[in-house]
Each structure stands twice: as structure tokens, then as C-alpha cells.
Amino acid sequence: MxxxxxxxxxxxxxxxxxxxxxxxxxxxxxxxxxxxxxxxxxxxPWNIREAAIYSLEKGQTSYTSNLGLLSLRKSISKYVENFFGLTYDPQNEVLVTVGVSEAMDLALRALCNPGDEVIYHEPCYVSYSPSVVMAHAVPVVVATKKEDGFALQAEDIEAVITPRSKVLILNYPTNPTGAIASKEELAEIAKVCVKHDLIVLADEIYSELTYEGEAGLSITQMPGMRERTILLHGFSKAFAMTGFRMGYACAPPELIEAMMKIHQYAMLCAPITSQAAAIEALERGIxxxxxxxxxxxxxxxxxxxxxxxxxxxxxxxxxxxxxxxxxxxxxxxxxxxxxxxxxxxxxxxxxxxxxxxxxxxxxxxxxxxxxxxxxxxxxxxxxxxxxx
Ligand SMILES: Cc1ncc(COP(=O)(O)O)c(C=O)c1O
Structure with missing residues (x-):
């Protein structure tokens, strides 16, 4: 064949x-x-592994709500408020996913029509370009420079804007450069996003591992951004939980609902054992x-x-x-x-x-x-x- x-x-x-x-x-x-x-x-960490074991011992082996366990969504909401200073309603603004990988895929598929353009900064995590293509959208690369500390500059985004520009993916700290962005740089980028009505996917997976400047700084906090940002975060890096495959998205209800529709058909829900471990991570893992x-x-x-x-x-x-x-x-x-x-x-x-x-x-x-x-x-x- x-x-x-x-x-x-x-x-x-x-x-x-x-x-x-x-x-x-x-x-x-x-x-x-x-x-x-x-x-x-x-x-x-052992207490997190133990929580997974205990969940199995208790016989918790079922599906959960498509959005994820409400108790976990409450923990996520509390954690995001403490760490990022952003409030999300656990009932309809938080979706538990299989890693940030799934959350990114859901967000792109929920937002993009064929031919829509998705802007992101390179060098970047290897999945961005293929994920955009698999969502039938068009990847638009903005190269970052060593002299800017590999941080994306607002004017470089302006330069690639077209009538098809729809989404901007931001990842700070960045894989693979370790770049971080200053509050001023994020504020400038936010202005461009508002001006051109872009939705931002903020991949915050390394946020806790910030050594310079302010940890927990996100474009989501900039004026006008909460309503147009999907905050993507997870447990793989900071909590050393790669194998648990746990992540989440926080966003306004309409965006979470659109992502949840794909998630419920493609994944149904994230594994309950990993969700139990994730609660322990957020409550006692810091x-x-x-x-x-x-x-x-x-x-x-x-x-x-x-x-x-x-x-x-x-x-x-x-x-x-x-x-x-x-x-x-x-x-x-x-x-x-x-x-x-x-x-x-x-x-x-x-x-x-x-x-x-x-x-x-x-x-x-x-x-x-x-x-x-x-x-x-x-x-x-x-x-x-x-x-x-
Ligand atoms: C920037 C970035 N985003 C997302 C991911 C995927 O993370 P997860 O394990 O939560 O799917 C990685 C993994 O290396 C990454 O570096």
C-alpha cells in the first residue's frame, strides 16, 4: 500500500x-x-507520588468531569491567584488538560480557521509550528536576537501583522533560550495585541523557574489582556511531574467552553490519578x-x-x-x-x-x-x- x-x-x-x-x-x-x-x-516529590498512590488505594479509577475535578480546579484557581495575582472562576474558567501540550493544541484548534495566522517567537519550543499547522493555521515566525536577550520586541510583532493575524504565542521564561521579558516589554506587546485584536496564548510552563526579575509576571496582567489571553500552565517542570501529564488552561468562559468541546471528544478528561497528585502539588508542593x-x-x-x-x-x-x-x-x-x-x-x-x-x-x-x-x-x- x-x-x-x-x-x-x-x-x-x-x-x-x-x-x-x-x-x-x-x-x-x-x-x-x-x-x-x-x-x-x-x-x-514523595508527598505528590503518595497522593497518587493513595488515590488508587481509595479506588479512584473513574472518569472525572470533562473540565477536571472541581477540587483540583479550585486549587488551580487559588494557586494562580497567589502566584500570578489573577482570578479565575473554577466553575467555568479553568480546564484541566493532559499537559500544556494538550492545552496548546486545544487552544489553537478552538481559535483558528484555515489560513489564520499565528505569530510566535523563535527560537522556541519544538511543538509550536507543527501544532499551528495541525490546526490548519499559518505559522508566522518572529526571530528574537541575542542582543535583546532573546525577548520579543513589540515592533517586530507590528512588522508581521496582516488582516489574517489572529493569535500570538508567548513563552517566558523561554525554551530553549531561558529568556525572560520585562514588565515594560510585556506592556508594549500588550498594546500591539489590543490594537490588532490578537488572542494571546501565554505558555507559562517555566514561570516558577525565574531567577532574575519578578517570578509570576505574565502578559495576562497587562491592561486589556485578561479578556484576550489563554493562560497555559502545568506541572511538568516546576513540580518535576512530566510523566503525570498534567496541565491547565485559564481563560474567559467562552474560550474555555470552546476548548472543552474538543477536549471532551478527543480526551474526555485528564487521568484521575494525576489529578489527585496535582491537588497535592498545589496544596503542599511549593x-x-x-x-x-x-x-x-x-x-x-x-x-x-x-x-x-x-x-x-x-x-x-x-x-x-x-x-x-x-x-x-x-x-x-x-x-x-x-x-x-x-x-x-x-x-x-x-x-x-x-x-x-x-x-x-x-x-x-x-x-x-x-x-x-x-x-x-x-x-x-x-x-x-x-x-x-
Ligand atoms: C515551552 C514548553 N511548553 C510546553 C511544553 C510541554 O509541557 P507538558 O509536559 O506540560 O505537555 C514544554 C516541554 O518541554 C515546553 O518546553
């Missing part, structure tokens, strides 16, 4: 993740230190988040110092758990650099181009890796750079 003919043209048109392609090269190599996967090295954050910050400072000392120009990322050093001066592309580093020194880092064309010249290294492993990885990178 000609399967290519059978597969939808939309799906056929999207590439596989550049990260996945790169990591297939890692398989089968022993002694590799991976700075590649964007995942906490911590296990989920001290553990603070501890993990302290540890990430120490590692960030160490990574940036060592990379700069060895001649890899690396800005200080304001958040998330990635550093994004520049490798251009060696005359290799990002991909060549990453490949040689893997072959010669068994260190896996992701070429910047996996996150968009403007990631050329950079390498993403995730420092959510044990400190002693980071030390060895940096010794190896130093030797590699010394031999180039």
Missing part, C-alpha cells in the same frame, strides 16, 4: 522533531552525558519547588561561568533550565558542532536549529542534570573546544 498517499497532507507536511532525530544518534552509545532532554532530573529552583540556579550559574571561561559566549538566562551558548566562532554549524561533540566527547546537547532557523550558531544545554554529571560534561566540552 502507498501509505504516504493515505496519510493526511497536513500531517505529511510537518517534520519530525529535530530533538528526536538528534537523540536517535545517542541510542546505543554508552557513557553519554545528556544535556539534551528538557526534563527535571528530580523525581516527583516548598519542594523552591528547593529544586535553588538547585537549578546554582547549576545555571556554574554552567554559564564555565562556558564563558572556555570561550563559549553564553548569556545569563533569566529562567527555565537551559543555557544557550553561541558556537559560531568555531566555523561549524550548530548541527556539526553538536554531532562532533557527541562523537568525540560523548556529550549530547541539542543544535539551536532544532528550535527554529534563527537558532543557528547556538547550542541548547539542559542543566536539569545532576551536578557531578554537569562537571564531567563541562570538562569534556572544554577539552573538545580546546581541540577545535
Amino acid at each position: 502507498n501509505y504516504q498517499e493515505k496519510i493526511s497532507q497536513t500531517v505529511g507536511s510537518i517534520p519530525r522533531s529535530g530533538i528526536r532525530d538528534f537523540f536517535e544518534l545517542v541510542i546505543g552509545r554508552e557513557d553519554v552525558i545528556s544535556l539534551g532532554v528538557g526534563e527535571p532530573d528530580f523525581q516527583t 516548598p519542594a519547588v523552591e528547593k529544586m529552583k535553588e538547585s537549578y540556579e546554582i547549576r545555571r550559574n556554574y554552567m554559564v561561568k564555565r562556558l564563558n571561561e572556555m570561550g563559549l559566549d553564553c548569556h545569563l538566562p533569566g529562567g527555565a533550565f537551559y543555557v544557550f551558548p553561541e558556537v559560531t566562532r568555531f566555523g561549524l554549524t550548530s548541527h556539526e558542532f553538536a554531532l562532533k561533540l557527541l562523537e568525540q566527547e560523548d556529550v549530547a546537547a541539542v543544535p539551536g536549529t532544532a528550535f527554529g532557523a534563527c537558532g543557528e550558531g547556538f547550542l541548547r544545554c539542559c542543566y536539569a542534570t545532576a551536578f557531578d554529571q554537569l562537571e564531567v560534561a563541562l570538562d569534556r566540552i572544554e577539552r573538545f573546544v580546546g581541540n577545535l
